[in-house]
Amino acid sequence: MKSRYQNRIELLQGTLDLLILQTLQWGPQHGYGISLAIRNGSGEVLQVEAGSLYPALHRLERKKWIKAEWTVSENNQKVKTYQLTAAGRKQLAAERSNWERLTAAMAGILNPQA
Amino acid sequence: MKFFRWRERKDEELDAEIQQHLDEAVRDRMERGETAEQAQANARREFGNVGLVKEVTREMWGWATLERLGQDLRFGLRMLRKNPGFSLIAILTLALGIGANTAIFSVINAVLLRPLPYDHAEQLVMVYTRTQREVRQPVSWPDLRDWQEQNQSFSDLAAFVPQSVNLTGRAEPGRVIGGFVSANFFTLLRVNPALGRAFTQGEDEAGAERVAIVNHAVWRDRFGADPNLVGQTVTLNGQVFTIVGVMPEGFRSPYSEVDVWLPIHHHPGFLLDRRASILEVLGRLKPQVTIQQAQTEMEVLAARLAQQYPATNAERSVSLYGLQSLLVEPVQAKLWVLFAAVGFVLLIACANVANLTLSRALTRQREITLRVALGASRPRIVRQLLTESLLLSLAGSLVGLGLGKWGMDALVANSSVSLPPSVAVTIDPYVFGFAFGLALLTGIGFGLFPALRLSRPDLHHVLKEGGRISGLGTTGNRFRDSLVVTQVALAFVLLIGAGLMVRSFVHLLRVNPGFEAKNLLTLEYRLPRNKYPDPQQQWRFHQQVVANVTALPGVQAAAVFFSVPNGAGIGTTEFMLPDRPTPPAGQWPQAQTNRADAHYFRTMNIPLHRGRVFVEQDHPQSPPVIVINETMARRFWPDEDPVGKSVTLQEPKLTATVIGVVGDVKHNGLAEPAQPQLYLSFAQQPHIFASLAVRTTSDALMFSNAVRNAIWAIDKDQPVWKVRTMEWLLDRANGSQRFLMQVLAALAILALILAAVGIYGVLSYAVNQQTRDIGIRLALGAQTHDILTLVLKRGVGLVLLGVTMGCVTSLAMTRLISGLLFGVTATDPLTFGGIALLLTLVAILACWVPARRATKVDPMIALRHE
Numbered sequence: 010m011k012s013r014y015q016n017r018i019e020l021l022q023g024t025l026d027l028l029i030l031q032t033l034q035w036g037p038q039h040g041y042g043i044s045l046a047i048r049n050g051s052g053e054v055l056q057v058e059a060g061s062l063y064p065a066l067h068r069l070e071r072k073k074w075i076k077a078e079w080t081v082s083e084n085n086q087k088v089k090t091y092q093l094t095a096a097g098r099k100q101l102a103a104e105r106s107n108w109e110r111l112t113a114a115m116a117g118i119l120n121p122q123a
Numbered sequence: 124m125k126f127f128r129w130r131e132r133k134d135e136e137l138d139a140e141i142q143q144h145l146d147e148a149v150r151d152r153m154e155r156g157e158t159a160e161q162a163q164a165n166a167r168r169e170f171g172n173v174g175l176v177k178e179v180t181r182e183m184w185g186w187a188t189l190e191r192l193g194q195d196l197r198f199g200l201r202m203l204r205k206n207p208g209f210s211l212i213a214i215l216t217l218a219l220g221i222g223a224n225t226a227i228f229s230v231i232n233a234v235l236l237r238p239l240p241y242d243h244a245e246q247l248v249m250v251y252t253r254t255q256r257e258v259r260q261p262v263s264w265p266d267l268r269d270w271q272e273q274n275q276s277f278s279d280l281a282a283f284v285p286q287s288v289n290l291t292g293r294a295e296p297g298r299v300i301g302g303f304v305s306a307n308f309f310t311l312l313r314v315n316p317a318l319g320r321a322f323t324q325g326e327d328e329a330g331a332e333r334v335a336i337v338n339h340a341v342w343r344d345r346f347g348a349d350p351n352l353v354g355q356t357v358t359l360n361g362q363v364f365t366i367v368g369v370m371p372e373g374f375r376s377p378y379s380e381v382d383v384w385l386p387i388h389h390h391p392g393f394l395l396d397r398r399a400s401i402l403e404v405l406g407r408l409k410p411q412v413t414i415q416q417a418q419t420e421m422e423v424l425a426a427r428l429a430q431q432y433p434a435t436n437a438e439r440s441v442s443l444y445g446l447q448s449l450l451v452e453p454v455q456a457k458l459w460v461l462f463a464a465v466g467f468v469l470l471i472a473c474a475n476v477a478n479l480t481l482s483r484a485l486t487r488q489r490e491i492t493l494r495v496a497l498g499a500s501r502p503r504i505v506r507q508l509l510t511e512s513l514l515l516s517l518a519g520s521l522v523g524l525g526l527g528k529w530g531m532d533a534l535v536a537n538s539s540v541s542l543p544p545s546v547a548v549t550i551d552p553y554v555f556g557f558a559f560g561l562a563l564l565t566g567i568g569f570g571l572f573p574a575l576r577l578s579r580p581d582l583h584h585v586l587k588e589g590g591r592i593s594g595l596g597t598t599g600n601r602f603r604d605s606l607v608v609t610q611v612a613l614a615f616v617l618l619i620g621a622g623l624m625v626r627s628f629v630h631l632l633r634v635n636p637g638f639e640a641k642n643l644l645t646l647e648y649r650l651p652r653n654k655y656p657d658p659q660q661q662w663r664f665h666q667q668v669v670a671n672v673t674a675l676p677g678v679q680a681a682a683v684f685f686s687v688p689n690g691a692g693i694g695t696t697e698f699m700l701p702d703r704p705t706p707p708a709g710q711w712p713q714a715q716t717n718r719a720d721a722h723y724f725r726t727m728n729i730p731l732h733r734g735r736v737f738v739e740q741d742h743p744q745s746p747p748v749i750v751i752n753e754t755m756a757r758r759f760w761p762d763e764d765p766v767g768k769s770v771t772l773q774e775p776k777l778t779a780t781v782i783g784v785v786g787d788v789k790h791n792g793l794a795e796p797a798q799p800q801l802y803l804s805f806a807q808q809p810h811i812f813a814s815l816a817v818r819t820t821s822d823a824l825m826f827s828n829a830v831r832n833a834i835w836a837i838d839k840d841q842p843v844w845k846v847r848t849m850e851w852l853l854d855r856a857n858g859s860q861r862f863l864m865q866v867l868a869a870l871a872i873l874a875l876i877l878a879a880v881g882i883y884g885v886l887s888y889a890v891n892q893q894t895r896d897i898g899i900r901l902a903l904g905a906q907t908h909d910i911l912t913l914v915l916k917r918g919v920g921l922v923l924l925g926v927t928m929g930c931v932t933s934l935a936m937t938r939l940i941s942g943l944l945f946g947v948t949a950t951d952p953l954t955f956g957g958i959a960l961l962l963t964l965v966a967i968l969a970c971w972v973p974a975r976r977a978t979k980v981d982p983m984i985a986l987r988h989e
Contacts, residue, residue: 040140041147059144060176063137067183079136089140 025057025065027108030093030101033075037092040066066091074100133184137177145170174497191503195510202511209483210515213476217519217565218526219873220472223465225520225527225550225558230534231458232557233548234451240373240545242313243407247377247446248414250280250404250421254438255709261400264393266428266436267305270404273424276417278409281308282387282402285379289649289842290345291358298844299341301359302381303390309336311407312377316368318342319353327386335359336368336384338376359383360391361651375545377405377446391652391811397435405446418443438709450543457863460940464620464870467613469565471877474606477569478884480512481576481603491577504578512570513563520562524550527558537862572602603885604921607878611925612932614871614878615962619933621871622954623944624864630946631857637788638688639728643816643849644823644830645687648841650811658743662809664837669722671833672817677826679818682722684805687814688790689856690845693717696774698801700759711773714755714799715790718808724750724785726818732756734766734783741804747779748804755799756784770801775808792856794945823848863943875962879969886918886973894980902982910978918970919963926959 074097152162288301
């Protein structure tokens with residue numbers, strides 16, 4: 010049980026951070042909302058487990074790339090929402106370009122004729 | 124406190140965040156048409172293990188490590204308290220191992236690792252005269268003065284000679300150890316007296332005021348810590364000295380203990396003569412000068428002196444030794460042997476505790492499986508189990524420190540270990556660090572593998588089986604098997620070491636000392652020269668002593684002589700035979716010399732082989748005579764009768780006639796090889812120093828007061844010392860050998876027991892594991908002896924593998940202790956065979972119990988078990 014989570018965290022570590030930062034680019038969002046956005050945005054391909062999502066959120070918060078705020082939702086519930094910081098924006102840009110270089114390199118290898 | 128409040132708030136927030144996530148998910152699902160119950164259940168399933176999510180999230184907060192440690196510690200303590208039997212055995216086993224290591228390490232730390240307690244002790248060097256025959260000979264005063272003036276390597280050179288001194292005039296006459304030093308001795312060591320002053324320049328020359336400095340212990344014990352002692356007088360060797368200083372409490376003489384310090388020229392043998400080589404020389408190297416550079420320079424200097432004074436210095440060169448390496452030389456090998464031995468014991472102890480921990484896995488498997496199922500991560504479980512191991516080993520090292528302190532005191536109190544006096548053995552921060560370092564290492568050493576194994580159980584299997592059978596799989600078994608093999612091998616090496624020492628000691632005890640030690644009392648005294656200046660007066664005193672003591676009831680015989688076998692050093696002399704070609708200088712044969720009176724050989728029961736011994740008629744005016752020993756007779760007159768032959772001696776210079784041949788005597792311990800010995804007539808060569816031997820009819824020690832009083836009847840101020848029985852002296856001579864043997868034997872027995880327990884544990888576990896298998900075999904008609912063979916085969920196989928490995932290791936290692944052996948070779952087949960047999964038998968015994976248990980398995984119960 011445990012090892013399943015662990016594999017995901019290891020597999021997704023960099024990617025998940027990128028996905029979270031990217032999702033938060035469009036505005037503040039709470040944990041459940043982020044997981045929904047990623048699932049829907051990927052056409053149900055990427056399922057983010059809570060066991061990966063919350064450690065990632067708390068880690069990003071500690072790195073000051075995102076910051077958390079307690080707000081009150083429309084149905085009058087206390088909600089913890091996350092939003093991108095300036096440092097997070099810079100990190101997003103950096104990770105994006107990394108990602109693009111990686112995918113370009115992968116594509117070059119996988120499709121040599123192109 | 125603030126931290127805990129912060130933690131609490133963070134925890135609440137995390138709970139709220141997760142609750143919010145679940146609530147939203149439920150709402151979404153209900154909007155999609157699921158019922159409230161369905162939505163609840165599905166949302167939870169999708170979310171996963173809440174506890175685990177919380178835990179992995181908390182880990183992102185930093186601080187978690189510290190907090191987890193607290194939890195682990197609390198839980199670990201609870202677990203250890205819940206299993207007091209296991210905890211106690213593990214802690215005791217570890218305490219024995221760590222305690223033994225701490226004790227030996229405290230001595231090694233003090234003697235070999237810590238610098239001597241002097242300022243820049245690494246600059247301190249002993250300088251000796253080197254001749255072709257002896258690399259370390261004392262130095263003459265004129266040579267020392269020339270070195271001092273001409274050398275560039277040393278910032279200073281000082282002289283030092285220890286010799287006992289008669290202390291009179293204050294209470295009972297007593298003997299103290301005098302340290303006769305040049306005036307610069309204390310400045311060279313860079314220590315100042317706590318009271319008064321050190322010697323000043325010129326005080327070590329003839330004609331200076333008679334001054335003395337006392338050590339702290341003497342000041343405290345003999346002078347009642349009198350704060351006004353400086354300026355008072357004491358009588359030393361019959362002369363009045365003014366005390367000018369008291370040394371500080373921690374100060375110790377760099378070598379051989381000293382009670383009172385005196386300027387060098389008061390030494391009875393001191394001469395301003397190049398021939399009188401009596402000084403030990405201590406030097407302090409200048410900064411940046413190495414001992415090799417100093418050696419090179421001093422050799423050039425010595426060669427120049429050899430040209431200048433060919434009569435005395437032709438053969439002389441110099442040799443330099445670092446003070447510390449010189450002091451530790453006699454004990455170094457023994458200490459490392461002991462350190463290796465206790466290291467082995469600790470490894471065996473560790474293996475046992477690892478085994479215990481693994482066995483306990485059987486009972487804990489279900490608990491741990493449950494914790495994994497409830498969301499504990501694997502590193503978390505490993506950390507938890509390691510914390511428990513570390514708690515055990517820390518407790519072990521605490522108890523071990525106590526044991527180690529006790530062992531250390533025992534080691535130091537055992538005078539036969541002969542540690543240099545200048546080192547103080549204490550539990551210092553290094554020893555503490557060592558003990559706790561060992562605790563960490565052992566805790567991880569025995570805890571890591573079981574923890575890794577335990578934290579990866581097969582969930583389904585264990586839960587289904589109710590955690591009852593749950594073996595640890597083949598890796599676990601292989602691990603345990605290798606533990607047993609290692610234990611047996613280590614125990615074998617230790618047993619071999621101990622066995623060789625025991626055999627050496629037995630050989631040593633069988634050696635004939637050359638005299639009869641039973642019911643023999645010896646003592647020493649020195650006449651004050653100013654009271655008995657004339658040799659004939661001295662000789663009359665000695666004869667009077669013999670007469671008085673012989674007259675005592677219960678005394679069979681008494682004799683005066685010079686040097687007590689195994690009690691004091693012995694002189695040597697070069698000699699040559701006038702009727703043979705003279706060997707070139709420096710290649711003359713040597714013999715040990717003693718002086719004896721007419722009663723000596725009878726009193727000691729040294730057999731006379733030829734000729735006669737001394738008689739009352741030998742006197743200074745009659746021609747000089749000597750008695751030689753068998754070895755000298757055989758070596759120099761193999762086919763002739765030595766009686767009547769002439770021998771020319773160097774020290775004292777005389778030519779004497781051999782009158783008799785007596786048996787060899789072991790003078791410096793029973794391991795001493797036979798060598799030429801000769802006896803001068805004490806009557807012809809009287810001396811102020813004398814020893815007395817008394818042959819009694821019953822326990823010699825009972826006579827010590829009567830004998831002392833018999834001497835005080837002649838002169839009530841005459842100090843008498845070293846009143847000892849010959850049996851005690853012989854015992855002491857064998858002391859360090861016996862001590863090493865005893866410690867090694869004790870460690871080896873401990874190792875044997877631990878290894879046997881280890882074998883027993885592993886086989887018991889195996890039998891438990893195979894209960895079902897054995898049950899099936901029995902049900903299918905296997906006989907008792909089939910089952911016995913099955914279990915024994917495994918155990919004996921492991922043991923034999925261990926013995927083989929131990930044998931190979933021992934063959935490689937015993938060569939390192941061959942220097943400590945006597946009468947046996949390092950590969951003594953008898954010892955190897957005997958130990959292999961012993962260890963195998965003990966091991967089979969340890970296998971036997973679980974094997975018997977296996978045959979008692981009831982097939983029906985064993986099968987229903989499943």
